[in-house]
Amino acid sequence: MTQRIISAPIVTPETEHFWQAAQQGRFLLRRCTACHETHWYPRAICPFCLGDTVWQEHPGAGTIYSWTVMRREAAPFAMGYVALDDGPTMLADFTGIEFDRLKIGMRVKLAWSDTVNGAKMPSFTGG
Numbered sequence: 001m002t003q004r005i006i007s008a009p010i011v012t013p014e015t016e017h018f019w020q021a022a023q024q025g026r027f028l029l030r031r032c033t034a035c036h037e038t039h040w041y042p043r044a045i046c047p048f049c050l051g052d053t054v055w056q057e058h059p060g061a062g063t064i065y066s067w068t069v070m071r072r073e074a075a076p077f078a079m080g081y082v083a084l085d086d087g088p089t090m091l092a093d094f095t096g097i098e099f100d101r102l103k104i105g106m107r108v109k110l111a112w113s114d115t116v117n118g119a120k121m122p123s124f125t126g127g
């Protein structure tokens with residue numbers, strides 16, 4: 001089976017710490033110090049109330065909110081939105097799950113996929 005090629009992440013000053021932690025297998029989100037909401041993707045300013053934010057590690061478990069299978073590349077792959085437990089909803093690939101097993105509400109857990117430059121990209125596998 002052909003391996004899916006994942007582009008390297010675009011690292012910015014706001015996300016640099018996230019990608020460094022990802023290399024160590026740590027999944028970090030930003031949490032607001034004012035309204036206490038977490039959000040995705042990492043931002044220095046809270047998108048809900050414009051408060052300051054801090055890094056917080058998340059266990060990476062959640063449920064599938066929606067999914068689709070992309071078949072236009074040489075290696076078909078599944079992606080979709082995952083509603084993180086006590087956290088935001090994020091778009092990511094699904095890996096290691098047979099396409100016909102994917103369903104809304106399915107429990108998933110964080111996995112790390114390799115990108116072309118060796119950086120780790122968050123993805124989700126069966127939980």
Ligand SMILES: [Zn+2]
Nearest residue numbers: 032035046049
């Ligand atoms: Zn806030």
